[in-house]
Amino acid sequence: MTAVHLPHVYRVTKYDPADRDEHGHYTGTESTASDHGAVEAAYLRAVEAFAAETGVGRLAVREPQVPSLAHFGGEPALPGFGLDALFPDGLTSLHDGAEVPLGTGLEMVRFMLRDAGVWCRLEVADVFAVHVGWDQYLYVGSDRPCEEAVTRTAALGLFAERCAASPYAVEEEEDGRVQVPADDEFWARVHRAVADGEAGLLEETFVAGAERWHRLTPETVDAVRAGLVPRACLALWPDLSTDVTAVLAGLPADGLVEGVWQEPDGRIRNAVVDESGFAELAVRMSAATAATLLSVYADERVPLLTAVLPDGDGVVRARWRS
Incomplete structure (x- = not known):
């Protein structure tokens, strides 16, 4: 398989690189959960800065997913995974390729940072991408260096580290399988x-x-x-x-x-x-x-x-x- 990469990719986190061991593992004291407050807001502002420098105002939702296992009894799940406030038809408005304004995309990043159940890639084909991973690791890719956004991220108290690729980048199939169109x-x-x-x-x-x-x-x-x-x-x-x-x-x-x-x-x-x-x-x-x-x-x-x-x-x- 061959991964689809943008030329400029940054790992944006609250984890100081100085607190990593020789294997790159974080050894500091920062929590791996969102604070639902100032630090979370800094992540969103950082994404906004990268999008602005790239010239992006809308994002496409790619490969959306939600948990599928049903839970009977106990504490009920958040109705519609909280998407009713973002989309006119809630969950059924969410599908691959759905375009959303940047502000809506930032709210989806917030949901993913909180591990609220909804996950997706947010992209503009060959131009921009935002991927949220585990433990408050966020990856931003762009077709340009975004040096001002890197500086802005540092001013927000976060760390934007250049990396070769997002580990959540889609990999194109090379096994000969062909998608059957519903034609x-x-x-x-x-x-x-x-x-x-x-x-x-x-x-x-x-x-x-x-x-x-x-x-x-x-x-x-x-x-x-x-x-x-x-x-x-x-x-x-x-x-x-x-x-x-x-x-x-x-x-x-x-x-x-x-x-x-x-x-x-x-x-x-x-x-x-x-x-x-x-x-x-x-x-x-x-x-x-x-x-x-x-x-x-x-x-x-x-x-x-x-x-x-x-x-x-x-x-x-x-x-x-x-």
Whole structure:
């Protein structure tokens, strides 16, 4: 694989290089968590300085992801991962390639510094990139040196260290695999599979860890296609089973499993759980009109068809693999 790099990359942190050992490991006393205060604000101002010097006012969200494991009971997760305040439709507004103003991008950096559950790359192709890693490590890449931003970062009390590349830079595949576009040919295959009774469920992954599920009939395929989130990864599955009791009898003794079920009101729900959540999952699915269980392990999760939605010009620009 070959990584995609910008020519000028800086590691921006609150960690003084003087407090690193001969292996580059930090040995000082700074906390690895965000202070939710002045230091966090300094990170955001540093990113803003690099963006300004690069001439960037908007950023593209790339490869967004959220945690997928469901948690029943206990303290509830933040609704919509806090994205309702940033996007008109909350989480469903977040997808690969979505463009956001710099201010919104900075708020997403804040979420990532706080490890709030949402993660993505923020980029302008071949021009600028912001990647947030573990333990308050932030990487900024630009097509220019950004010497003024480096000086500004130091004035903010942070350290901007030049590095060869961001460890979170995307790597282009060189294994010969080709992404299958969800084009007219793909949808013709979907129509045939649904009409023949081989398929009846479409999984739409618009953010890694977040999916929407659509039950298909020959009459609804085109309407579902028209309402999909841009650049979504699609997987076609056999239809849900109306024998919910038999489906629940297939729960494994342990491990991870994804339950997908249709509520009496027609809405389709899903949850990924481990054995600690099987009992609650069974309770939730017991009132369903139809359901299925799917493995979450890659070698066992084999849909009938997969594809990635192309952009309006027919080009697949999403970098994830179906």
